[in-house]
Amino acid sequence: MDQKSQRLSAIKRIIASEKIGSQEVLLARLAEEGYKLTQATVSRDLKSLQIGKKPDLDKGSVFFLPENNDSPKIGGQIDNRLLQAGIKSIHFANQFGVIKTIPGYASSIAIFIDNAGRYEIIATIAGDDSILLIPNQDIKHEQIKKAIQIIFPDLDEQIFKQ
DSSP, X not given: OOHHHHHHHHHHHHHHHSOOOSHHHHHHHHHHTTOOOOHHHHHHHHHHTTOEEEEETTXXXXXXXXXXXXXXXXXTEEOHHHHHTTEEEEEEETTXXXXXXXXXXXXXXXXXXXXXTOTTEEEXXXXXXXXXXXXXXXXXXXXXXXXXXXXXXXXOGGGBOO
């Protein structure tokens, strides 16, 4: 096994067995195991492994491993209520939508939206507390809004800002 494969295996093992809430903590854990890496390398590794963040009651948010590229699962069931609780507002600018979230929630919410497979939304791009919704061609704001309400049925109407 080459060095990169060993490093990726170590990252998966650490994230699967510990609550890791930041890249800095992951870097420190990897250093303890003999991997001297930069934050940029760890960031690329997390992206290549499709590792996201999910809410955690103790740490705020923690990294999680995807399960067959499915949405984050909590207790074996997809729990969109916990993800939905992380949504603060949804704004529209030109043809795009922007979801503001509690810090650490954006990645998990974006994965959940992408996996919903709604034709109105081509893709999402997530930061720490923001998600860019990229709509399909000729999709109006109202159609995106309805798609989000289908994905998160208990979402408060006041979340949507004009």
